[in-house]
Every structure is written in structure tokens, then in C-alpha cells.
Amino acid sequence: MSDSLVRDKILDTASRLFFEQGYNLTGINQIIEEADIARGSLYNHFGSKSELLLAYLDKAQQERLAETEAYVKTVKDPQKKLLGIFDYRIQRQQQIGYRGCQFIKICAEVSRDDIKVFELVEAHKERLRNFILDLVRQTTHNPVLSDELFADTVFLLLEGSTTSVGFSRNVRGLRQARKIVEGLLVS
Amino acid sequence: MSDSLVRDKILDTASRLFFEQGYNLTGINQIIEEADIARGSLYNHFGSKSELLLAYLDKAQQERLAETEAYVKTVKDPQKKLLGIFDYRIQRQQQIGYRGCQFIKICAEVSRDDIKVFELVEAHKERLRNFILDLVRQTTHNPVLSDELFADTVFLLLEGSTTSVGFSRNVRGLRQARKIVEGLLVS
DNA sequence: ACAAATAGATAGACTTGTCTATATATATAA
DNA sequence: TTATATATATAGACAAGTCTATCTATTTGT
Known part of the structure; x- marks a missing residue:
């Protein structure tokens, strides 16, 4: 075996x-x-079941980040890389049946003192934010926002629109978020 | 009695x-x-317990919307009204102990075919989006985004940052989102 | 032979929902 | 004013099922 x-x-x-x-x-x-x-x-x-949960979260966490990076790696232009993050999310949500973010869902399900879960999710989101920040630093974007603030814009739009998939059961929010980022990039 | x-x-x-x-x-x-x-x-x-859940969601839904509108009504300037939405959210999250969005949490907990729950949440979010859109129409904002798209920007930033409260257990995201909207308004 | 997988019984605590029987307070009728 | 009827509250037993986790005894693969 x-x-x-x-x-x-x-x-x-x-x-x-x-x-x-x-x-x-x-x-x-x-x-x-x-x-x-x-x-x-x-x-x-x-x-225990909760150990299984942590194993699930950790594996999913690595996979989502790796898949995002792999998807983005197929294009050269940093601006298109940023938009690619949304494209990946749209494609994935369509594949999995419009279920939203798996990490947010778990946070909503566990007890408040399941600290390991929250730390794992927080660390994952922080890695994503840093990945976005790296890309943002290579782009020219709307000058009213600093690199840091623009990275937060992209990150929060991504979070909000992915979450919205969970209750709207469609990717409208993600498409709008992509359009918004596109608009803020070209100016 | x-x-x-x-x-x-x-x-x-x-x-x-x-x-x-x-x-x-x-x-x-x-x-x-x-x-x-x-x-x-x-x-x-x-x-049943699920009837109790629907009653909870419906009451909370009305309360959150009413409180948002009441909070915003205290200022005149439409731009400040928009920012007031974030102020209200920050204040509320601090009061309730950084628990994020109550509606998103429920969506993550119920079965996929609890359609009434999803419809109730979706309708609530749609009302919020329309409330934001009304305010946006009264403001002058960054011209690269249409009114519709700017309303989605505010809405999605609000959703993303409120959700982020749930795992970060602080209001950093909400404060950043507020700053971003402020930046996009003044230009 | 040894390690790992198997089926399945079992413990013990929990779940939602139903039921009975009793108490209390309000409203109506004589 | 007094008596009765109605509605709503109560405590608590109970059914029927769920849950996680442990344990034993057997079989399988190397």
C-alpha cells in the first residue's frame, strides 16, 4: 500500500x-x-475532528495561494497579473458552484476560542495581501492612493466580492470588482 | 401581561x-x-429552530439598515454620509466584539438548500447597495468610475472590510476602506 | 510475524421536538 | 361581584435520533 x-x-x-x-x-x-x-x-x-479541520485548512491554504500564483504567472504585465487574480477567482467560483471563500466560512462555524483556526486564516489572508502588494508596486495606478492603500483596495475588493458570491450565488460582484480595479489602474 | x-x-x-x-x-x-x-x-x-433563525435574520436586517440610516442622517454632506457608513460599522464592530457580518456568518452555517435564508440575506445586501447608490449619486467622485461602479466600490469595500473583522479581530480593514473611499471622493 | 486496515459494538453526551399536567392571569357572562 | 372560560405560561419527562470518540476482534498486505 x-x-x-x-x-x-x-x-x-x-x-x-x-x-x-x-x-x-x-x-x-x-x-x-x-x-x-x-x-x-x-x-x-x-x-480528532478538529485536527482534521486544521489539516484541511492548511492544505487548502497552500493550494489556493499556489494556484493563484500559477494562474498569474502566465502573464507578464503586472497590471494584467493583478486582474488575473480576479479571473482566477471567477473561474474557481464557477467550478466549485459559487460557494464563496472557504476560510471565511470556517471562521463563521467554529467557536471564538478556536484560536488556531483564526490564526491560520489570518496568516493566509496576510500572505495574499502581500502577494497583491508586490504586484501593486510594479504597476502605475491612480495616484490618489499610495501603493499600500491601493493594495488594500484590491485586497478588500477581492474579499468583498468573493464573499458576495456566497449569498448571491453568482460572480457579478467579482466581475464588478475586476472592472473597478481595471478603472483605477489605467488612470 | x-x-x-x-x-x-x-x-x-x-x-x-x-x-x-x-x-x-x-x-x-x-x-x-x-x-x-x-x-x-x-x-x-x-x-422550529429554523423559524427562529428567520425571525432573527429579519429583525437584525431591519435594525442594521435603520441604524445605518439613522447614523448617516446626523450629517448633511453626502460625502460625509458615505464615510459615516464606515464610521457606524467601526463603532458597531467595537461594541459587539469584532465578530464581522452576522448575515455572512449565517450563510456559512446553513445548508445550501435553505433558500429562504439566502434570499433574505441577498435582499438585505441589495437594499444596502441601493442606499449607497443613492448617496453616491449626490457626490462628486473620481471620474474614472461611473456612479454605479463607484457604488459597487463602496459596497464591496464595506463587505470586504467587515468580513475581515471576523478573522483579524480588529477594525484595521474598515479604517483602510474608509481612507480609500475618502481618497476616491476628494479627487 | 508485524503493521495497518477493517467492521462493528459501544459509551455517553448531546440534539430537536412532543407531550402531559399544572399554574396563572385575563376576559366574559350571570 | 362572583363564577367560568380561555389563553398562555410553567416544569419536566420523553422519544428518537445525532454526534464524537474508544474499543475489540478480525483480516489484509508486505
């Missing part, structure tokens, strides 16, 4: 279910059934 | 708990205990 094919099956299934139907609405029973593994195996690889 | 002092006690307690610790993490038992009412009374006034 592979080093841990079972572990991957568990994490993949849990990840899908946590995102698609929510953490609290997903039970251990459903995970082991859909992953087709034994209950004992799950608790052998992950000490 | 008052028209329904009991009903109010139930709804107020449930509202507080749903927001502070989440819908799924709040049980009927905790609600009746903290509201200090009988189990039967709860089910007499609300047919």
Missing part, C-alpha cells in the same frame, strides 16, 4: 464535505462512509 | 447567541435556559 493512500482519501473527502456542506453539518460517519475507510483509520491518522 | 414579553425574550436571547457563538453551536436548551422561559413557550411562538 502507498505510504498513506488512506490518509489522503480521508483528507480529500473531509475537505470536500467541509467546504460543500459545512464543517458542523458534516459528521465523522459521513466522512468514513464516503471515503470508504474504517472509523479506526480516521482516528489513527487524525486525533 | 404585555402583548408578548416572552416572545421578545426568546428572540432577543436567540439573536444574541446565534451571533455570538453561531447558529449550529447554539442549542434550544441553552436558549430556553438563558431566556428563562419554558420549552413549550418557545415552540408555541416559533414552530
Whole structure:
């Protein structure tokens, strides 16, 4: 058997279910059934459901950032790179069925003193903000906003529009956000 | 006896708990205990937990919109009115302990086919967007963005920064968003 | 043989919602 | 004013199911 094919099956299934139907609405029973593994195996690889949650968040976090960077790497112009972030988000939301941001969703589901979850999400968002800031520094944009402030503009528009996908169940907000950034870039 | 002092006690307690610790993490038992009412009374006034949720959302929805409008009404200048929306949000988040948007949180907690919840939230956000659009039409702002697009800018910045409160547990994002709107207004 | 996976029973705490029986307060009728 | 009816509150038992997590005993693969 592979080093841990079972572990991957568990994490993949849990990840899908946590995102698609929510953490609290997903039970251990459903995970082991859909992953087709034994209950004992799950608790052998992950000490508890909340450990599984942290593993999910950390993996998703790395994947989202890597995919964003990969998507953006296909274009040269820094301005187009910035817009590419929105393009990636639009494409992804269409693929996953307009579910919004997976990290925001988890923050809304866990107890306030699940500090590890909040720190993990905060760190991820900070990495994203820095990635945007790096790109912003290579662009010329509307001079009324400093680089820092323009990076926050892009970041907050991205956050707001991705969140809006969650309740509107469409990507209108993301398209508008893209247009706005485009407008602020050319001037 | 008052028209329904009991009903109010139930709804107020449930509202507080749903927001502070989440819908799924709040049980009927905790609600009746903290509201200090009988189990039967709860089910007499609300047919089920999900009916209680809808009542919570609808009341909160009206309150947030009314409070926003009241806050903004204290100033005359349309530009300052727009910024006042952010001031209100900052003040409120500080009061409630940096918990982010109560509507986004609920959307993250319920099943995807709880359509009534999503429609209620969507309608609320649409009202907010229209309120912003009305104000935007009375301002002069950066000409690279149309009124519609500038209204979306304000709306999405507001959404993004309020959401960011939820994981950062501070109002930095809201303050930045306010600065950005201020910058785009004066030019 | 050894490690890891399996099925499945089980514990114990929790969930929502229903039910009964009792108490209390208000409104109506004699 | 007194008696009765109605509505609403109460406490609390209870059903039927969920949840996470632990444990045992067996089978499988290397």
C-alpha cells in the first residue's frame, strides 16, 4: 500500500464535505462512509475532528495561494497579473458552484476560542495581501492612493466580492470588482 | 401581561447567541435556559429552530439598515454620509466584539438548500447597495468610475472590510476602506 | 510475524421536538 | 361581584435520533 493512500482519501473527502456542506453539518460517519475507510483509520491518522479541520485548512491554504500564483504567472504585465487574480477567482467560483471563500466560512462555524483556526486564516489572508502588494508596486495606478492603500483596495475588493458570491450565488460582484480595479489602474 | 414579553425574550436571547457563538453551536436548551422561559413557550411562538433563525435574520436586517440610516442622517454632506457608513460599522464592530457580518456568518452555517435564508440575506445586501447608490449619486467622485461602479466600490469595500473583522479581530480593514473611499471622493 | 486496515459494538453526551399536567392571569357572562 | 372560560405560561419527562470518540476482534498486505 502507498505510504498513506488512506490518509489522503480521508483528507480529500473531509475537505470536500467541509467546504460543500459545512464543517458542523458534516459528521465523522459521513466522512468514513464516503471515503470508504474504517472509523479506526480516521482516528489513527487524525486525533480528532478538529485536527482534521486544521489539516484541511492548511492544505487548502497552500493550494489556493499556489494556484493563484500559477494562474498569474502566465502573464507578464503586472497590471494584467493583478486582474488575473480576479479571473482566477471567477473561474474557481464557477467550478466549485459559487460557494464563496472557504476560510471565511470556517471562521463563521467554529467557536471564538478556536484560536488556531483564526490564526491560520489570518496568516493566509496576510500572505495574499502581500502577494497583491508586490504586484501593486510594479504597476502605475491612480495616484490618489499610495501603493499600500491601493493594495488594500484590491485586497478588500477581492474579499468583498468573493464573499458576495456566497449569498448571491453568482460572480457579478467579482466581475464588478475586476472592472473597478481595471478603472483605477489605467488612470 | 404585555402583548408578548416572552416572545421578545426568546428572540432577543436567540439573536444574541446565534451571533455570538453561531447558529449550529447554539442549542434550544441553552436558549430556553438563558431566556428563562419554558420549552413549550418557545415552540408555541416559533414552530422550529429554523423559524427562529428567520425571525432573527429579519429583525437584525431591519435594525442594521435603520441604524445605518439613522447614523448617516446626523450629517448633511453626502460625502460625509458615505464615510459615516464606515464610521457606524467601526463603532458597531467595537461594541459587539469584532465578530464581522452576522448575515455572512449565517450563510456559512446553513445548508445550501435553505433558500429562504439566502434570499433574505441577498435582499438585505441589495437594499444596502441601493442606499449607497443613492448617496453616491449626490457626490462628486473620481471620474474614472461611473456612479454605479463607484457604488459597487463602496459596497464591496464595506463587505470586504467587515468580513475581515471576523478573522483579524480588529477594525484595521474598515479604517483602510474608509481612507480609500475618502481618497476616491476628494479627487 | 508485524503493521495497518477493517467492521462493528459501544459509551455517553448531546440534539430537536412532543407531550402531559399544572399554574396563572385575563376576559366574559350571570 | 362572583363564577367560568380561555389563553398562555410553567416544569419536566420523553422519544428518537445525532454526534464524537474508544474499543475489540478480525483480516489484509508486505
